[in-house]
Amino acid sequence: MSGSLYVVSTPIGNLDDITRRALAVLGEVSWIAAEDTRHSQNLLGHVGVSTRLISYHDHNEAQRTPELVSRLREGDSGALISDAGTPLVSDPGFRLVRACQDAGVPVVPVPGASALLAALAVAGQPSDRFQFEGFLPAKGAARERALERLAGSDATTLIYEAPHRVLSLLEALAPKVTAERELTLCRELTKRFETVRRGPVPEILEWVRGDKDQQRGELVLVLSPAVRGEVLDERDRALARALLEELPLSRAARVLAAHTGLKRQALYTYLEAINS
Template identity: 45%
Template sequence: MSAQLFVVATPIGHLDDMSYRSIDVLKSVSLIAAEDTRTSAQLMKHFNISTPLTACHEHNESNKIDILVQKLLNGEDIALISDAGTPLISDPGFKLVRAAQANGIRVIPVPGACAAIAALSAVGLPSDRFSFQGFLASKQSQRLQQLEKLKDETQTLIFYEAPHRILDSVKDMAAVFGADRPVGFAREITKTFETIKKMTLGELAEFIAADHHQQKGEIVLVVGGASEEKDMEQEKLDQLLQRLLQDLSVKAASQLAADLTGIKKKIAYQRALELSQAAE
């Protein structure tokens, strides 16, 4: 009699991002477990989906699990959705999925929109290795502790942040990671006022502080890993040395580059020599 639990992604803004499969599944199941039935009711109305809704959010998920699992065991297919995007990604649903698996119920993902992945795909930072960190702590002391643990991570880091905390969080990131660390800022993805920019953390703090509108809506921060920062520093050094080598000897160019950047003379000389030889 065991049925199936479908984990269904829904649009994060643009309704055209709803897949045909998602609509078919939501129409075919016996019940939809939604993070907020009021929000989801509007989506159901738009796509003419009449399947009953039941609330399953962070405050009642533990109490709802037994009821939903029993329905599944009785042969009723159920779909799990969040307010927007892919369920379980900083949203409720993990406990239900775990309970379903523990009872031998098949869990089927119905892929679709996810703000974290959408932001990563558009900001131009390395995507071969990344870590999703969700929301940082609301208290600054705890937030700084979290960031300190992450500052040496070489993989790209993805964060969600609330609009009322975005400026403070970016300032804290700049203080811990360094103001020159690259960051992608993605706000209101797929919505009318979508904003996607890439800059440094220091520049982003100034950008947000200067425009209050950037402190509104759903926000994703994609922060380059520690190695990405080093790559940028290397690129800047190479550009400087290449320009200096047009008019100066290797020794003079490396000396001047060391004076301007603070890099060790030996390192500057070795890199200048490599660039000079490569250009021959």
């Protein structure tokens, strides 16, 4: 009989958020595969678990996966954790879970903390339908395409972003959405300096630009859905920028409304935002 792989969620900040079931599993398995063993050792030490840690991260995932599957097939049970939160959410582990399933090894979820769901719960944005973009590409055409996709999405969108890139992300996003489009910035959730603030994208941009503290720590951004019928595609956004170079705002909005069939006032607000 093979062992089982337990996919165990761990706290995203507050260590008291670990579940009783997670504690029991981590204490009973033969080994724990962890992204950063030094970081995870701090957690295990805090909760009194002495199970052996095995390094498992992006750079050794392909090499380590067959070894761990072999251990499981021989009867060991193991756990997979990430540095914080739920494994596989923008973290390594997909290969191991898939390999275990292919080998007939049971994969058992042990749910718990998740920065993604914690942010969605407190964002004040529609939550009946949402999508997760993870970390956007850092630069170039791929990043631009991702931003265009966000601007046109009619579902609430959650994004992870590195603190040193959050300001540039907001600066790039603001011209692509209407001025009323909202964004909730969730920073350092469950930690000492936890911050949650919701507002129009330009307002959040100015707040982050003026407060360096908001450019630190772990960040989740929650963007409200685009309003159906008020979304410009990439070609029409290029036309909008060209019109602004030649015409006053009100005239540009009237021409764009005639071209697209969208409401002039909504287009005026959009043009005002990208012209500021």
